[in-house]
Amino acid sequence: MRSYLKVLSWMPAALKMPEDELISHAGLDSAVYLRIYLIGLKIFAPITVLAFIILVPVNWTNTTLQSSKVQHSDIDKLSISNIPVGSKRFAAHLTMAYVFTFWTCYVLLREYEIVATMRLRFLASEKRRPDQFTVLVRNIPPDPDESIGELVEHFFLVNHPDHYLTHQVVYNANKLDKMVKEKKKMQNWLDYYQLKYERNTSQRPTTKTGFLGCFGSKVDAIEYYTSEIERIEKEETDERGKIMKDPKSVVPAAFVSFRSRWGAAVCAQTQQTSNPTVWLTEWAPEPRDVYWDNLSIPFVYLTIRRLIIAVAFFFLNFFYVIPIAFVQSLANIEGIEKAAPFLKPLIEMHTIKSFIQGFLPGIALKIFLILLPSILMFMSKVEGLTSVSSLERRSAFKYYIFLFFNVFLGSIIAGSALEQLKTFLHQSANEIPRTIGEAIPMKATFFITYAMVDGWAGVAGEILRLKPLIIFHLKNFFLVKTEKDREEAMDPGSIGFDSNEPQIQLYFLLGLVYAVVTPFLLPFILIFFGLAYVVYRHQIINVYNQEYESAAAFWPSVHGRIIVALIVSQLLLLGLLSTKGAAQSTPVLLVLPVVTFYFYKYCKNRYEPAFVEYPLQDAMRKDTLERAREPGFDLKGYLMNAYIHPVFKGDEDDEKFSISDEPEAEQVLVATKRQSRRNTPVPSKYNGSESPSLAEIVNDQRL
């Protein structure tokens, strides 16, 4: 027993770390990600208690199911199904629907406020970072007379004369990137053969030069790879020189840095020219968050790409069963026997045959579901987003839609999304919530199982890291050749917002939909959120790496999806009650989605700007503080190489940009109460000393 408790000793440790420490340890993204589980607890704990105190007795003390001949479980007796048609007891459910809605909205509002405040405080207290001063400019129009670099400099000197500091052009380094990767691979092979040779010096290892080392002439491996590396290194140097010289290798995009956060905030949030398809500015993502491949997509293509992906996603969502069914129809015993006759005697053995017959039909679907997040991420990449964080948010959105139709609705009305589409098209608008609503109570048992198998077990697997363990051992067996390989294989990666968050949202949806209908489901949801909160807190502290910091930019979509779940639950309850002879409840319930929608609009107006805009006052305050504290700081030098493509950058200077100012200094300066005075700017050094030199540059170029 004690040893069992010892196994769980990580739990209190995971909960002990205060949130501030967590933020500085794992970033705001991770801390706010945990709040998604917390919000689940906050919403569902009181709802569960209330539902068990009020709704369960109301449901239990009926005999509808006992007297009817329909098969039913004890769970059904606790649910709304047990109430006779047209009963006045539905008033309790109506009231509870209102109470639950208002409680959910209250929690959502509070949390939005807290997260927005956390984000603003985080941004205000952050160390100096290059992206605070930098704007990503895309679609720079070509000019026959000037290079992109000159063009950028002239444009911003003219239009932001007091604020422009410097810029970095973006090189198209895809080819170089490939070479660097090739060299790394060769180096790895070289290490492997050297290790092999060290262990057994009697025999020089050999390899074949052809495909996968299996074909072609035999050569001495160490010599071969050494010469290959030399060749690639030479090519690489040539390519580097070519990129730097050839103006065609410069992509029409640039990172433009400003003297102050104020200047950058102004440029990032305004339109530069009267043509909104050129000189597009937006906040530069963090250097490590930039998705370099998408920086050079022209404006027109963006709309077309989005259209294509929208259509493709529509088909993926509603028609994915078709190709899978096709693959399944091929992958049967006869097909295999035809394709590989030599396997026939093996397959015809009874046990193997039945195994294959049971296993094969599901495998195509399983593979598809495993690959799905990658497919969605690929789709998002095609859409042309420029930062990894926005790509993950986009993929999460797509994945949520997929889960909503194919898991939630698919399980309830027991058909593929394609069949649903047909149903929706052929049913009237008020018939759809009825059909779904009617089926909901019957599926409660299924979703309880789902919450346990997928939710609880998934979380338990997460703390044991089962999937990564399997993958690691597979990799170790097939791919790992050197220590470096093993290290890479052991890299836990980041938390994977794009596939995890939509799955959490599914539990919000289930909880809200079943809160009034079958309260018995709620404890299972509650346990899931509790368990997941503890486990992921531990994982975030001890396992995962932070890949980027978006300062909780994902919160508006998390909030929005919970609202969607709430509205869906209201509509389905409306449909359900109208089939239970409580049609007079319809207008009462119709108020809820309308009010909820306007609550969403209010929240969007009130809090979303904190996640999208960067207020000038905050920028000015931070600028003023920093100038007062470090009057002589060489910002230009600091920003000079912040945004260069990773292939041009050694690993050693990654840390350069996180040199901290002392956080105490800030406290001293912000102590005064009055807002409007405390950040009166100190007369700027820049305007006095550097502006003339910039003007000289312009004049020089003019002469």
Added chain:
Amino acid sequence: MRSYLKVLSWMPAALKMPEDELISHAGLDSAVYLRIYLIGLKIFAPITVLAFIILVPVNWTNTTLQSSKVQHSDIDKLSISNIPVGSKRFAAHLTMAYVFTFWTCYVLLREYEIVATMRLRFLASEKRRPDQFTVLVRNIPPDPDESIGELVEHFFLVNHPDHYLTHQVVYNANKLDKMVKEKKKMQNWLDYYQLKYERNTSQRPTTKTGFLGCFGSKVDAIEYYTSEIERIEKEETDERGKIMKDPKSVVPAAFVSFRSRWGAAVCAQTQQTSNPTVWLTEWAPEPRDVYWDNLSIPFVYLTIRRLIIAVAFFFLNFFYVIPIAFVQSLANIEGIEKAAPFLKPLIEMHTIKSFIQGFLPGIALKIFLILLPSILMFMSKVEGLTSVSSLERRSAFKYYIFLFFNVFLGSIIAGSALEQLKTFLHQSANEIPRTIGEAIPMKATFFITYAMVDGWAGVAGEILRLKPLIIFHLKNFFLVKTEKDREEAMDPGSIGFDSNEPQIQLYFLLGLVYAVVTPFLLPFILIFFGLAYVVYRHQIINVYNQEYESAAAFWPSVHGRIIVALIVSQLLLLGLLSTKGAAQSTPVLLVLPVVTFYFYKYCKNRYEPAFVEYPLQDAMRKDTLERAREPGFDLKGYLMNAYIHPVFKGDEDDEKFSISDEPEAEQVLVATKRQSRRNTPVPSKYNGSESPSLAEIVNDQRL
């Protein structure tokens, strides 16, 4: 004959004025408003020709209607109804649907581009105007230590130190406004009685002091009104003094002016503080465009007001028939006889009785429809918009929705919007376009009549100004007492975008919907657009006054509504064809709305910013030009009193803000080709000379 032609001689005159002159004569709004008619001609002229060449023969050479027993007119023989079920001839209609869609989109794209260019050119060439330098700041948070004026000054000195110039607070002058109006009325009565006395000096005119001059004690009219005016004048002076002194009469909103357009553009288009509900900034409307009453609505109320209005408009749109039916049930012969028994003998006369019976039921509806634009405008005012132009755009949007449901759909499926709502709720999503689509060809004759009665006759009435003529004579008879009254009664007002534009949109909708179905309707639409174009061009040049200048800010909504009409027409055709045994055409036709929607998105991204944002390059260019041309201009003095409430302003200084710079000067300076150099700013006078003095102000306030 010759005299008849003479009557029409205004036509060529109306068409003669070139567009540039029209813009300078009547403003860009009016010129672009005319382009709505022009776009109708451009879209429908080629469509009509094509439809008559291709579709009419295809439809005509069938005998479906002749052989069937359904009653039909010759118009039906030209329509799609004449083609047998399942015929291959529908391929022609499919092709034409594609051709018409692409042509409409092409025209829309071209026009959007032209209007956007016109707007940008207009903004660039405009004279100096106060709203170019001014930002409207709303929801200024209260501060216990400072007045609103001081607060505004401090805030902008701190956060826009190099750009802030001056500000004007907004006074709550509603009471004063009322007094001024009261005084004007009294003055008018005084004039009237003085006139009366001059004509007939034998008798001093008298009046009664009570309600409407009918009750109370009899007094000498001239003396009474003279003393009343004196009393109000005194009260007015007191009120003026009180407003200026009492800090409570200052509304938490202000007009903040900047040194440069660049500074104003930055402030108007960025968020100021981390709380997005305070210090809200937006471009100040033109002084004459400001809607003063709405400047002080707090942020939270805006969401609530919008919710209330949305619900109210929903009920207005779908349930307005209920109260009207109720009024109608009251206003019958028996009701009148009961309420006014002395009328009984009169009413019982045969002719009068039948007249009342025929006339009464319609009158409630007629009155409602006449009042509708005013009701919608009132609703928009409650929503809290701050400029007259945006109020008109908002009302136009509401009116369009009303017309769409109650006129277009209401005529086709012949039911009130309320019945439609029921139908839509009870029919499946693919059934709705079928039901409507099937009914469309049958209603062609009705809409032809409608186009003639409402469209042609309406335009003819417009050139004769029938409605204003009647109203003028009514006013003249009942209300006009003095010359000033008559002048006011003769004021033609402005063009009335909020009620006219939605009516034009109805013709776009009819034209696009019937283009493929019953091409015979097209010439009637075409004649409407042609006639209306000429008439309104004449009216704009010679009759209407310009109330404000929004620089064609309404174009995106005009464009959007034509797209809506296009998509509706595609969906209805889809529904119609699926009932005609051409179900295989559905996927082919489904492509059209998807592509059209993405075309809309593309246009929105590409051109809408020109109507919403003010690019920094344009601002900088205009600033630079102006500084070079008038280095010593006293901007502060110019802006000092631009935004004061009209009651504080005499009529005489209205013209002050339109003093022009010579337009030639601009031409000289813009002649160089290179963009990035031609607007390199001249070293600013402001930064050198005035910034220190501003810093002194701040320092003074700090000490």
